[in-house]
Amino acid sequence: MKKGILILFLLLTICSKAKGQDSLVVDSSHYIQVCLILDVSGSMSGLLNQAQSQIWKLLSYINRFERDGQKTNIELAVISYGNQGYESNHHIKLVSTFNTNIDSIAEYLFQLTSSGGNEYCGYAIQTALDSLTWRKENAFKFLFIAGNEKFNQGEWSYELACENAVRDSVIVNSIYCGDYENGIKESWALAATLGKGGYSNINQDIKTEEFTTPYDSKIIYLYHDFLATFLKNYTSKPTLPDNVYILKGGEIAPAYRDLIIYKYYNNSDKDLIDDFEHQGYSLDNLPIENLPADLQKLNEQNLKRKLFQIAQKRATARAALDLYIQKIEEYQEITLGPRMKENTLDMAIEVLIYDQLKREGFVLKN
Numbered sequence: 001m002k003k004g005i006l007i008l009f010l011l012l013t014i015c016s017k018a019k020g021q022d023s024l025v026v027d028s029s030h031y032i033q034v035c036l037i038l039d040v041s042g043s044m045s046g047l048l049n050q051a052q053s054q055i056w057k058l059l060s061y062i063n064r065f066e067r068d069g070q071k072t073n074i075e076l077a078v079i080s081y082g083n084q085g086y087e088s089n090h091h092i093k094l095v096s097t098f099n100t101n102i103d104s105i106a107e108y109l110f111q112l113t114s115s116g117g118n119e120y121c122g123y124a125i126q127t128a129l130d131s132l133t134w135r136k137e138n139a140f141k142f143l144f145i146a147g148n149e150k151f152n153q154g155e156w157s158y159e160l161a162c163e164n165a166v167r168d169s170v171i172v173n174s175i176y177c178g179d180y181e182n183g184i185k186e187s188w189a190l191a192a193t194l195g196k197g198g199y200s201n202i203n204q205d206i207k208t209e210e211f212t213t214p215y216d217s218k219i220i221y222l223y224h225d226f227l228a229t230f231l232k233n234y235t236s237k238p239t240l241p242d243n244v245y246i247l248k249g250g251e252i253a254p255a256y257r258d259l260i261i262y263k264y265y266n267n268s269d270k271d272l273i274d275d276f277e278h279q280g281y282s283l284d285n286l287p288i289e290n291l292p293a294d295l296q297k298l299n300e301q302n303l304k305r306k307l308f309q310i311a312q313k314r315a316t317a318r319a320a321l322d323l324y325i326q327k328i329e330e331y332q333e334i335t336l337g338p339r340m341k342e343n344t345l346d347m348a349i350e351v352l353i354y355d356q357l358k359r360e361g362f363v364l365k366n
Helices: 002-018 045-062 084-089 102-111 121-131 158-167 180-185 188-194 216-227 254-265 272-278 300-334 345-359
Strands: 030-039 065-067 070-081 092-099 139-147 170-177 199-202
Touching: 030 045, 030 121, 045 070, 045 102, 045 139, 045 254, 045 345, 070 102, 070 121, 084 092, 092 102, 092 121, 121 139, 121 158, 121 170, 139 345, 158 170, 158 188, 170 180, 170 188, 170 345, 180 188, 180 199, 188 199, 199 345, 216 254, 216 300, 254 300, 272 300
Parallel strands: 030 070, 030 139, 139 170, 170 199
Antiparallel strands: 065 070, 070 092
């Protein structure tokens, strides 16, 4: 009997391989999908400014969540509504589908401008549900809609849109740009309740350019020192439109600082120096042919010395970056704290998503 079972198992295995199924691979990764729906009508320039400036700071925060000891994969999408240029689509535009490339999403965000149009929240939510690829498994799905007009405008029922979101396990959070009580009167809180999410309000007139620190310029130089230690073509250098690098007073824009911090902490690129360090500063099994031509000409002793020097420079740059990022965080907490904790877009989203992810067993790592 046991022999028969063994033969049956082997036959099933062979058949599985014949179909190209060598093994059953189960994706156990956790995904956090976040869709931002932003009002870009004429009065919403402040909201748009906050979204553009705070995208990397927000993503850095969400990246710190883990579940079951595993880091999560974040996918972000952006939809705008209230733009008069898209009247045929109820003034709604799909800015970006779900994407892990935050550079490209940021680029699209910085291309957005505010202009007059009608704010149809119900249509916007339904567009997000219909136009985006929401994951079926191992995904925690959030929708954040922000604006300042009545939530019930347009022919499409926002109640039905929120009901459809709940059916698809998408949490609807609403963020009103204005007085908290006024947002309740204009159905923003009710929409969040129907969408099994949370309601908050922000002051869209707070200028994020005010949140500079004395250490912002320093980490830019340190980050470029860090990048200079990579021996391959390194393509993850921060990019931003020229007009957001420098503020009027000559300071580095907080958006650029936050971008560098995000890039630094989420750097997953490895090169020959990493391999060299990993194997105890040995040249064994290193693909020497991938080195720059000038390094390939060195004898073994000089090459080893040169690679060690580069590895030490990287370690020094990394230690300095860690130190100055800590200084920035301390300055933000102590000096800028009261102002930064006022109602801005990133703070509203952080508070809402923290409570919702915590309920799902996520832990915020330092």
